Amino acid sequence: MSSPSEIKNLCQKSLEAAKIGTGETEVQNGIDFYKFMFGNFPDLRVYFKGAEKFTPEDVQKSDRFKKQGQRILLACHILGNTFDDEMTFKAYARETVNRHRQFKMDPPLWKAFFAVFVAFLETKTKLDEKTKKAWDDLGEVFAKECYRHLKDCGLPTVEGETK
Numbered sequence: 562m563s564s565p566s567e568i569k570n571l572c573q574k575s576l577e578a579a580k581i582g583t584g585e586t587e588v589q590n591g592i593d594f595y596k597f598m599f600g601n602f603p604d605l606r607v608y609f610k611g612a613e614k615f616t617p618e619d620v621q622k623s624d625r626f627k628k629q630g631q632r633i634l635l636a637c638h639i640l641g642n643t644f645d646d647e648m649t650f651k652a653y654a655r656e657t658v659n660r661h662r663q664f665k666m667d668p669p670l671w672k673a674f675f676a677v678f679v680a681f682l683e684t685k686t687k688l689d690e691k692t693k694k695a696w697d698d699l700g701e702v703f704a705k706e707c708y709r710h711l712k713d714c715g716l717p718t719v720e721g722e723t724k
């Protein structure tokens with residue numbers, strides 16, 4: 562694994578293709594994430610109550626996903642930004658798990674999310690192998706902390722190897 566600061570820099574650089582903000586392009590980036598996810602991983606829609614049958618066209622028109630798009634991209638920017646600050650990064654992972662408790666997600670999704678996210682980023686920019694590996698490494702550290710926390714909370718988790 563590269564150093565935390567190398568991983569941070571590679572992830573940060575790739576996130577320039579998925580900026581957040583109030584401008585049209587930035588807002589659309591967030592909507593595009595869910596259009597991508599709902600279009601390519603429709604099984605994940607089950608967790609989004611009321612949107613279980615949404616098509617990418619429905620996502621485009623939805624105020625809910627306009628807001629949620631910014632939230633998820635902000636979360637990914639926070640992960641990239643804090644990867645060299647282990648205390649904050651891991652606390653953010655645990656907090657993310659706490660906030661998702663109600664959705665009763667299948668635990669392996671904490672790692673699987675990053676494959677979805679990288680595939681989304683690839684719709685926005687060209688990613689080299691080093692950058693894809695950086696996201697995979699980041700996702701691995703994130704997911705391990707999620708699994709550890711789920712176990713601490715007495716919730717279903719993933720034990721042992723996560724790859």
Ligand code: HEM
Pocket residue numbers: 605608609610625629632633636637640657660661664666670671673674
């Ligand atoms: C495949 C994995 C995941 C699934 C199925 C999932 C599912 C959800 C659902 C159902 C919501 C509520 C939104 C709504 O219904 O409108 C939500 C909110 C949210 N998710 Fe996820 N999530 C996943 C992974 C992640 C990851 C890895 C992060 C962090 C990097 C994250 C960050 C957020 C944030 C920031 C919110 C906004 C609500 C809040 O902060 O409490 N999610 N997610």
